[in-house]
Amino acid sequence: MSQIRLSVAMANYNHGMFLEERISSILEQLEADDASTDQSVSVIEKFAVIDTRVRLICNTQNMGVVKSANRAFSSSRGRYLCSLSAGDRILPGFIDKTLGVLLEQLDIAICCSACAIWFDGFPDKDPQEVYVDPLIDNAKEILVFRPQQVVKIFRTTSF
Known part of the structure; x- marks a missing residue:
């Protein structure tokens, strides 16, 4: 298995309406769900089955965005970490371009x-x-x- 170079981590609470677009725009992420009550978990699980790079951490109770994000950060496996907010979307090529800059300027x-x-x-x-x-x-x-x-x-x- 190749070394993971970048982990994309986000805390989520009831942002199910954005998840398909968001996960599709990234697909190299770790999602920490903060005990959502909408369809968030099922959307994330669907992507995790399709692509093993998508991992889900579920809180049993709502802990807030900071604790959820910190939980995702501590579970990341990449050399670098990209932190996004619940409704964020990144453009195609963002991860490759960012990694290129990071690897050139240590x-x-x-x-x-x-x-x-x-x-x-x-x-x-x-x-x-x-x-x-x-x-x-x-x-x-x-x-x-x-x-x-x-x-x-x-x-x-x-x-």
Whole structure:
């Protein structure tokens, strides 16, 4: 078996309506379900049967997003970890492009990209056409932060 290079981990609570699209967009993830009461678990289990890279951790009671995410993080097996929120979707090629950057620059502490935000499901528009958060200055490429930069960001901002 080849070494797992990247784990994608997300906490989930009642986001069943987004799961098929989300898991399809990633398919290399570990899902920590926070005792959802909707169809979330059955959707995740369907993908886990089809693709063994999808793993499900089920909480017996709702623990909240932070504890659920930490549980997923501690169960990850990859050298690198990608953390996404419950309704997030990534574009094709994101994982390969991100891994390429990480493997070329081994001193990177955090790697991120621009994001688009919408509130009523996923738009029919091409993601390049939707509003992008100006926090990352409409970056089209992956941004990297080295350890000393991360320390400075956390000490000087409310990031």
